[in-house]
Amino acid sequence: MQDATDPQVSDIPVIDVGPFIRQEAGAAQVVRGIEQAARDTGFFLVTGHGVSPATTARLYTLARAYFDLPEDYKRAHGRGTGVPGGVSFSPLADEALAATKGIETPGDYKESLNFGRRLPGDAWPDAPEGLEAAFGDYFSEMETLARHLRRIFCSAIGLDPDYFEPAFENHLSALRVINYPEQEESPLPGQLRAGVHTDYGFMTILRSEASSGGLQVQRRDGQWLDAPCVEGAYVINIADAFMRWTNDEWVSTPHRVANPPAGKGGSSRRQSIPFFVNPGKETLISCLEPFCAGGAKYEPITYGDYIELKTRQAFGQR
Template structure:
């Protein structure tokens, strides 16, 4: 069954149960239609019935939180090298300014993050907390499975063979990140957000989010900022820039941000999220799919490696 949440909960962001598609049951076509509509209209949706074990998510959430609870002077010495493929990278508070990828000049984002990808450069994993590396690997594997389901749904929506994109993900450059948004005990700098307005770079993002004061906001086509709902067990999924280019901008990569807690907020506003960025392989050529080329392609073909290099350099102030 395809379910769309009550408007008071999620406004224009639909919640879709994808279990019929995964199981190959009656209702698969309705799942495909609902996903396609969401991707064309907003580029954001929430999915339930995904099959990701609760224990896998909890293990990563808890071990990463233990890392973030370590003393700051120890944390900033971790994960700063790039000599180990598949290692861990740590980005301290204000190290990244995502709004720069949209040409906006802002202070660094008020967040810190742990980052991992099996084919991405990092540093040696820290010796504490115990089980951190294993938790990342386990969750990454679960996201590979879920992203495979979503690729097949996308292919069905476009009229492609179910395995059309699989060759592009043989040596994929996907990344898993756990982000800590600390309490804000002092006012942020002018223009500083927990995460500045941006679009994601790759094929799609699968986000485990949580309710907090100061959370994910999505900008619809009317320019309104929608608060993304936090529904227990659901994942937020959004289209990335690379896939929008593949569809000649017919599927939307939507600007989003993470807002600050209200000024003077008296409750707990700490927030932790887990985004999985599904990215194709470095040599994958991003070019208009034939199904969307009727009026001519808007973009010249580009390899994903060249595209991600440009975006990353902008975010970290190197471009």
């Protein structure tokens, strides 16, 4: 586990948000710290968040058990789209995230399970027992943490604390558990655990773990930083739609998941749990007033149209 005070990773601060959540001394310092991080790198870690360790551990354990099942079983589930709030399974190397930046690479060396309350999926598998409930319980924990963070953002921007809440009444947020297996063979040229990309939505809340071959964040000078891993903390990053809302003053930063170093001893298997916080489809993304003094860079657009635009751009379409 890395020391969060190490100069190599000090660009990505660790912030205890407990004082803000409890509205006690230190709340203003929380707001200032997050605002600075949102402007500088778009990444920070939070502790004091109140997420249940038991709920997190249950999802982690059951998802890991699913990934350990035979490949034929996994591929027989989660491949359809006919069940609202169902599960979706993405097998190894099925996705190449760098394509969203116009970079052609082999598929990423990972597999994942995906769920959203308002997103299409497939029927949940029978094994392991309790998987659907574990996803649902953790999803609820993330909704609560996301509300706390939105209120912090509003305080930093100078908005009413509940300014963003109407945009999230029918939110399209997604919960994903990602398995990065041991790399028993050398990856293909250009293949990473997750290729360089930015996230499209409002923000991402990531539960990660210490292992070789982890999350890296690109500084503005192009240098790649290893994100610190702090027990019990969550990595938060600003995503593209929120960056547009702030007229590009709060930054959505490229990131990737590196391969473990060749020849490194010990296990390099890794499991992470990102929660992609996305507003409702009809939400209008329009320059927030505090950021518009020099004029808005972008025309207003609904979140649904914005995602369609980003997808077309990613695949070279007009």
